[in-house]
Amino acid sequence: MSVELCGLHLDHPIVNGSGTFDAIAARRVFGEALDREFPFAAFVSKTITLTSRAGNPPPRLWEAQAGLVNSIGLPNRGLRGYIERDLPELASLPVPLITNVMGSTAEEIAELLGVCDEHEEIAALELNVSCPNVHTGLDIGTDPVQLERVVAAVRPATTKPLIVKLTPNCADVGECARAAEAGGADAVSLINTLRALALDPSARSCAVAAPGASAARAALPRRWLGGGGGGLSGAAVRAIALAQVAAVASSVSIPVVGMGGVQTATHARRLLDVGARLVAVGTESFRDPTVGSQIARGLAAASAP
Amino acid sequence: MSVELCGLHLDHPIVNGSGTFDAIAARRVFGEALDREFPFAAFVSKTITLTSRAGNPPPRLWEAQAGLVNSIGLPNRGLRGYIERDLPELASLPVPLITNVMGSTAEEIAELLGVCDEHEEIAALELNVSCPNVHTGLDIGTDPVQLERVVAAVRPATTKPLIVKLTPNCADVGECARAAEAGGADAVSLINTLRALALDPSARSCAVAAPGASAARAALPRRWLGGGGGGLSGAAVRAIALAQVAAVASSVSIPVVGMGGVQTATHARRLLDVGARLVAVGTESFRDPTVGSQIARGLAAASAP
Amino acid sequence: MSVGKSSSARRAPIPRGEYPKAPFGRRLLTVAGNEVLGAYRVLKAADPKGPEPGAGQFAMLAGAERWGAGEDERPYLPRAFSYTRWRDGEAHFMLEDVGPGTHRLCELREGDGLWLLGPLGQGFASPEYGRRALLVGGGVGIAPLAIWQDTLDAAGAAGANATVLLGFRDRAHAEGAALLGEARLATDDGSVGHHGWVTDLLGEELDRDEDATVYACGPPPMLEAVRAQCAARGIPAQLALEAGMACGFGACFGCVVPARSGYLRVCVDGPVVDALELERV
Amino acid sequence: MSVGKSSSARRAPIPRGEYPKAPFGRRLLTVAGNEVLGAYRVLKAADPKGPEPGAGQFAMLAGAERWGAGEDERPYLPRAFSYTRWRDGEAHFMLEDVGPGTHRLCELREGDGLWLLGPLGQGFASPEYGRRALLVGGGVGIAPLAIWQDTLDAAGAAGANATVLLGFRDRAHAEGAALLGEARLATDDGSVGHHGWVTDLLGEELDRDEDATVYACGPPPMLEAVRAQCAARGIPAQLALEAGMACGFGACFGCVVPARSGYLRVCVDGPVVDALELERV
Ligand SMILES: Cc1cc2nc3c(=O)[nH]c(=O)nc-3n(C[C@H](O)[C@H](O)[C@H](O)COP(=O)(O)OP(=O)(O)OC[C@H]3O[C@@H](n4cnc5c(N)ncnc54)[C@H](O)[C@@H]3O)c2cc1C
């Protein structure tokens, strides 16, 4: 089941979703077994930004129907901290490293890509475009025109394979994928989490079923997540992810990394069937950190002659 | 718990989602009890188009994770059949009738609204804008500019309250709601189903995990639904619906009809809490046709002094 | 032409289109038993408030617990099952474990809760005047034939003591035949009865006596063979169809099958339809 | 200042940061028992392959069946529980039924399957030289104190025969105290022991003898009171924190609490933290 992505040769098609596996923490928790039985064919870092971020205040998690709403807020040490402190540890993983970055302007992104480009420990780059544009406020990834422009502007900053991680919160994800391809992306990945919301279950309801609209709006109920809104992942999004991955795979000729709600080899197989080259596992790793290997083995067993 | 929507006085805030309850069929099945214990405070018809539609070939249903993917394809008798055959029956329901219509051009929509406008049995109109524009192919509802233009163009065709049913498959549903409001909508409703996909579980996988991309794309796997893609509804979409309804309620000053994954009074309450005036129940009625009344009673009990 | 059955005067014929209405809303029943029957199970639930169903009608069932569970968080929606028997306020269903929903129902134990909405749909109607009833079932499709046989026998109509032809995969499945009275059997593997299809038996039976109304339920290829044979001979047939369902009461438009007049909703226009309505199954 | 406990030579002190590593991957255990303990339950599972946990460590648990079920399709993710005891390859957990996940675990019966990932996190560390151990627990937060008491007693360290102060809502909850040895109790309703807070008892105890290291676990307001009292007196305290968790092994960054140094992940930087790390709980 070995597979190739933009020149990277991988043992199998299963990687982790960015931000859903911390290999450094996992080494502390599981020891050498982590490296010996590393569950992914490549390791995708969490999203790195230029300057460090603390992330959102807690609570950061809400358990939804067969899914998880998170509002983590991309905590990270910032580019420099990542390069100096995380990279040496990640470089010793038994698999290639894909570094995920995010910036709110083309300049920021170019700097992130440019610095990473100098480090041969990094095999490929993933660009998270679910980031509000500082000028428009809209996520860069939602508008195909803007997306193509940004990708084209930052593309020269690295010669490493560049994967653009699309946002699913858009009108036509196939068009966004085409924009990324036109801008020079070597691959696209999807889906990121879907915008979702949770209210504090303990807060008393404050809307009044009154004829006037204003009353209800005056007193907005307490949001559960410290960050306000959140993003939905896990089993609940699987059918949506399959549709988006299929739409993208039939829209572009660059490879596609598909993800969203994958729990079993069957789910991974379906994403491959609609045209994904690799499959990423996110939330399901929370339920079992070795599920990546189990899925990879399941795929191999099913495709054995 | 009585509530007012654009001049309609309703006994409680629970209505049905368009296309998820056929009052005429239900009368045949349940007899007089249906009218006696009608579960909704208003009845929303399924989507009516200018000419009749047979709907999509079966299978039309796929059970997803805590959700349902449907590809019904809007079967209906067409405007004339609706007016002549359904309207007399629907007019005798014990609650006001909201007729849901869809067209792929402003002219078509204006005709639908105009004809309905002549029938006083119809209390209000709901315009489903999850319909591909015949020229662009994109759903009318996904592009705020186009949406405002269409709503403004059709608005004069009726003096009845006009509810625009937004599509959730867009980049910024708040902006779409503002567009509908600017175009002259009296209210907006959401969410409609989220684009999703299901593959035939019995079909053997045909993608080859080969380095070449073209192989995988050559042989697309068999899609389960006769209509190809489908739309996800039910519990799985609840957290997404809550986010979209909250975003819309804080974007417009016209009333909002919220729906998506509502199964209990608590779920309905959350939508009211983020600013919905009414709540619609769709998929959950399939599990129990009287759930609408149960939710209405639950809301009333919780808000009783 | 020999008429093996006594065609006594018809009492209480069951016309089309007059079936009991379902109480509005699903109701919570208590499981009274769940018995193994070869490869199948017979689930019995006390339904004191339920109207007696018409033969061929069905119900939407869901376990009161663990419906929404399992590897894929399925089953989520209720599932459709033909009534296979009605005994003094007790509804019986014949189950084949083919997926998460039937699996869960097969696990129910006495005392467990069961949600039921029903009786639903259009059932079987009495044979046309002068015709005998000929029941043809395949696999778990024999379920509605049992209650139909009960009805015909009780009504003492032309259909009483109807000839019954049943087809199964193998011996374990053929044990399901015990639900009906005397029957001619066919099995795919020849382990019981005729080695081959139940529609072979139907052909013989019709060769012997064409004056019959055929009542059939089973997998689509079997139903199509029945339809084609009956059409070729001009024999009336009532077919009990299946389709994936979400609601069972006409709300979702999900359960359609193509018919001459367009798509039919199996749950409200069927499940029993006149074979003439279909171009093919 | 009277030292009530014999402070014999310390054997096998348990330093910070050296806790058993978890086997990689969750493992399927068999439930060995599930016993009522007043308002709580003690769930016992055979864990023959599991390493002996350090006191204060926890595990992520999920039922092998019906996890993904229930009214809201919850529980979906595993839940965190402190080891409350370890007996010859059997892990014990003390449960309070507060929601769908704990409810499901409370329902498990002997022989049922239980998924476990663990032991996880940083546990308790031996008292500083010359200090006695003072255990303070509130509600189900007493769970990790029991295994810590076992450890201290077995090590015969300064902490052996530690003073134990436990607070509960009422009599039914106070029955949980049976998990630990002799203890002073407080209840909110005064039905057992001191009528008031366990932190009142802590104040008395520290007035009597300040030479202690405090080990505390319980609801946030209790922990904050413990932190504040200890900080005011300059007494070392180790607090076992809680937070909503998705993974338990540092993957999701969901379980953070604010600390002086920024956010800590309770699952990998805790659950036991030095009170000095926190500005407030
Ligand atoms: C009117 C009527 C009467 C019936 N009477 C009986 C009866 O008496 N006894 C009996 O045993 N059965 C009966 N059935 C069939 C029964 O309803 C189905 O076997 C049952 O719904 C299967 O559910 P499941 O969860 O066990 O299996 P499913 O997993 O739902 O599988 C059943 C079939 O559905 C398809 N499928 C697979 N996955 C999905 C999915 N995710 N979403 C949608 N479809 C999928 C496949 O084709 C599969 O073979 C009847 C059906 C109808 C319509």
Ligand SMILES: Cc1cc2nc3c(=O)[nH]c(=O)nc-3n(C[C@H](O)[C@H](O)[C@H](O)COP(=O)(O)OP(=O)(O)OC[C@H]3O[C@@H](n4cnc5c(N)ncnc54)[C@H](O)[C@@H]3O)c2cc1C
């Ligand atoms: C390190 C550690 C050790 C622990 N040790 C023990 C122990 O020994 N014994 C014990 O009984 N408990 C222990 N707990 C607490 C235990 O993990 C929780 O009680 C459990 O996770 C609750 O799950 P639930 O499904 O029963 O309840 P939930 O419904 O998850 O409710 C628990 C709390 O979560 C919040 N909540 C409600 N709904 C949601 C939602 N949809 N998504 C997210 N949050 C929600 C509310 O604040 C609620 O009060 C420990 C926790 C940690 C972190």
Ligand SMILES: Cc1cc2nc3c(=O)[nH]c(=O)nc-3n(C[C@H](O)[C@H](O)[C@H](O)COP(=O)(O)O)c2cc1C
């Ligand atoms: C807790 C959590 C944190 C995440 N953090 C990131 C992140 O830092 N960068 C990113 O691009 N995606 C992030 N994601 C999105 C995942 O990589 C993945 O796209 C999404 O969860 C869908 O896959 P899943 O359903 O398998 O989890 C995160 C998801 C979760 C649940």
Ligand SMILES: Cc1cc2nc3c(=O)[nH]c(=O)nc-3n(C[C@H](O)[C@H](O)[C@H](O)COP(=O)(O)O)c2cc1C
């Ligand atoms: C089977 C089915 C048919 C539907 N048909 C229509 C329709 O005709 N017109 C429409 O505007 N929405 C239609 N919808 C969308 C629902 O009205 C509703 O917006 C959506 O299902 C979300 O609510 P729910 O999660 O409560 O089902 C349909 C939904 C389902 C499940």
Ligand code: FES
């Ligand atoms: S099952 Fe819903 S219409 Fe037939």
Ligand code: FES
């Ligand atoms: S629970 Fe996931 S990081 Fe702590």
